[in-house]
Amino acid sequence: MEALGGITDAPLWVLASLSGIAIFVASAIAYGFHPVARWRLRKIPGPTPAWYQGSLPELLSKGTAVVYSEWGEKYGKVFKYFSGAQPVVVVNDAEMARLVSLRISTRHEFRGPGSLFIGKEAEFNKVGLFSTNNKDFHRSMKSAWLPVFNSASLEISSKEMNIGANRMAAILTKNAREQRELNIWRQFGHLTMDVVGSAAFGVELRTQDAERGLNSEEAEKLVWAAQTIFATASEKASIYTYPGAVLPVLNPLMRVLAYYFPDDGIKRAVNARNILRSTVSKLTQESRRQQQAGLKAAAAPAVNIEASATEGRKKARGVQPGSFLSLMIDSKHQDGRGVSDDEATSQAFTFLLAGYETTASALAFTVYCLSKSQAKMEKLLQEIDSLGDSNREVGPADLARMPYLEACLKEAMRLYPPGVFSMRQSLTEDFTVKGYTIPKGTWIHMPIFNLQRSEENYGRPLEFIPERWLEGTPEETALNRKVPGSWMAFGEGTRVCVGQRFALQEAKITLARLYQRFTFKLSPGQEDEAGLQLQSFFTLGPKEGIFVTPVLRTEE
Numbered sequence: 259m260e261a262l263g264g265i266t267d268a269p270l271w272v273l274a275s276l277s278g279i280a281i282f283v284a285s286a287i288a289y290g291f292h293p294v295a296r297w298r299l300r301k302i303p304g305p306t307p308a309w310y311q312g313s314l315p316e317l318l319s320k321g322t323a324v325v326y327s328e329w330g331e332k333y334g335k336v337f338k339y340f341s342g343a344q345p346v347v348v349v350n351d352a353e354m355a356r357l358v359s360l361r362i363s364t365r366h367e368f369r370g371p372g373s374l375f376i377g378k379e380a381e382f383n384k385v386g387l388f389s390t391n392n393k394d395f396h397r398s399m400k401s402a403w404l405p406v407f408n409s410a411s412l413e414i415s416s417k418e419m420n421i422g423a424n425r426m427a428a429i430l431t432k433n434a435r436e437q438r439e440l441n442i443w444r445q446f447g448h449l450t451m452d453v454v455g456s457a458a459f460g461v462e463l464r465t466q467d468a469e470r471g472l473n474s475e476e477a478e479k480l481v482w483a484a485q486t487i488f489a490t491a492s493e494k495a496s497i498y499t500y501p502g503a504v505l506p507v508l509n510p511l512m513r514v515l516a517y518y519f520p521d522d523g524i525k526r527a528v529n530a531r532n533i534l535r536s537t538v539s540k541l542t543q544e545s546r547r548q549q550q551a552g553l554k555a556a557a558a559p560a561v562n563i564e565a566s567a568t569e570g571r572k573k574a575r576g577v578q579p580g581s582f583l584s585l586m587i588d589s590k591h592q593d594g595r596g597v598s599d600d601e602a603t604s605q606a607f608t609f610l611l612a613g614y615e616t617t618a619s620a621l622a623f624t625v626y627c628l629s630k631s632q633a634k635m636e637k638l639l640q641e642i643d644s645l646g647d648s649n650r651e652v653g654p655a656d657l658a659r660m661p662y663l664e665a666c667l668k669e670a671m672r673l674y675p676p677g678v679f680s681m682r683q684s685l686t687e688d689f690t691v692k693g694y695t696i697p698k699g700t701w702i703h704m705p706i707f708n709l710q711r712s713e714e715n716y717g718r719p720l721e722f723i724p725e726r727w728l729e730g731t732p733e734e735t736a737l738n739r740k741v742p743g744s745w746m747a748f749g750e751g752t753r754v755c756v757g758q759r760f761a762l763q764e765a766k767i768t769l770a771r772l773y774q775r776f777t778f779k780l781s782p783g784q785e786d787e788a789g790l791q792l793q794s795f796f797t798l799g800p801k802e803g804i805f806v807t808p809v810l811r812t813e814e
């Protein structure tokens with residue numbers, strides 16, 4: 259009582275301060291349990307969030323693919339979790355996932371070190387086709403991208419894709435003769451980077467030759483940069499990303515700290531982005547300069563990277579050399595305003611990032627699946643051999659006659675989708691779908707990996723059965739339940755992958771050209787999927803790679 263008497267005798271300001279502190283501490287404690295969001299999402303089940311961190315530790319340690327499977331089994335088709343402070347609803351139902359993708363056209367921002375950038379770097383992020391959330395800007399930009407993927411352009415790209423596959427074949431031949439394994443995932447990464455180099459910038463990167471020590475230092479840096487941007491895309495990459503994910507109010511402080519006292523993750527991310535951005539930016543300026551000078555030549559050498567616009571590109575597009583970049587700087591927004599250099603650079607940067615690892619993974623996983631199934635591979639070889647001469651180029655017209663190749667690719671991308679989930683965020687209003695109301699601001703994830711492996715959508719879902727995609731086969735009738743939204747490897751709706759025709763053509767030409775000459779023997783320890791140690795956050799990939807020894811089909 260005496261102690262209480264002491265408190266009541268204290269001056270008013272002390273009491274007010276103590277109550278203020280008590281209220282602050284109580285609110286800070288309560289805030290960590292996410293009471294408001296939990297209440298608003300109370301009808302949707304999900305794991306109990308840890309104080310402040312939510313389910314972030316589990317998510318980061320297990321990866322999205324694994325954890326979404328586990329939670330899906332436990333909580334059903336639609337579940338919620340907290341990624342730090344951020345509520346996320348996962349829609350593991352094909353029809354619903356499709357509806358969300360079709361009806362919401364805004365995508366939530368990435369986190370990781372990229373979200374800590376300030377100033378010009380942050381502005382640069384906002385105008386990329388993938389990352390922009392401005393609907394009018396997005397519409398205008400997407401229509402500027404589309405001509406790059408029309409049939410005339412794809413016909414021209416097919417030449418560059420054949421060149422890429424040929425270069426890779428030279429490397430594989432060497433390995434085959436020496437009976438030496440190689441990391442085909444990594445090797446496909448070099449190939450797709452080279453193809454993006456020609457298609458997006460009109461330059462020859464020749465990163466594949468890195469394996470033979472012939473490439474330019476700049477090209478090697480570019481590959482490093484693209485890999486690093488993916489590798490530093492999660493909260494794990496820097497000490498500054500986690501606090502902001504858990505307590506967003508700390509983000510401005512984290513941005514300042516990251517700017518003045520960058521840790522290794524931030525340094526790597528900044529360095530990688532600088533390399534990519536400055537290379538792309540130089541190429542943009544060079545293209546612009548040439549355009550202004552009325553030159554018809556290709557983008558000139560930049561940072562020592564060899565120039566090479568193809569004749570075909572020049573012819574198909576008239577005045578411009580015809581790379582994506584030159585096309586982009588020549589484009590106009592729907593309001594008649596020209597695309598600025600920064601905007602064009604940001605698109606080329608997006609092209610490079612979006613088109614590199616994804617396609618490489620699709621290719622590597624297709625080889626993986628085929629190497630585990632002799633019968634399917636023989637069937638594919640028969641189709642490929644029906645093209646005739648094994649040294650002959652493969653073009654779009656040939657691909658139209660190769661349904662089994664397409665089925666193999668589609669089936670491998672079903673089992674191993676390069677993008678683990680697609681994402682949307684309704685920014686201005688609550689969103690209702692099939693009886694669920696999802697408050698505005700909530701992130702919504704469509705778990706592509708899980709939808710494509712679900713028993714509800716596919717019979718024998720974990721088996722590689724390309725026939726399920728071939729019309730009229732017993733497998734198609736019995737095993738592909740044709741649920742709309744069950745195959746979403748390229749997403750859906752207005753934010754669907756803009757590069758899908760390009761990616762599919764590139765993957766099919768590469769596979770056809772390689773299987774004309776090689777088969778692949780998986781290295782021991784990888785026959786079982788567990789041996790791959792799949793890693794997933796936004797993208798899916800093997801931990802170290804996929805190791806195979808190429809085998810020449812006929813001695814050349």
Ligand code: HEM
Pocket residue numbers: 359365387388389400608609612613614616617620675676677679680681746747748749750751752753754755756757758760761762
């Ligand atoms: C196998 C290869 C690829 C896969 C699996 C893939 C997958 C995806 C996915 C899942 C999305 C999100 C769609 C959504 O939210 O609904 C996406 C978007 C996008 N992809 Fe791809 N992609 C691939 C190749 C490419 C290539 C080669 C390019 C560039 C040429 C590219 C450029 C883009 C862009 C710019 C977007 C954003 C589109 C928008 O927001 O409107 N992708 N991709």
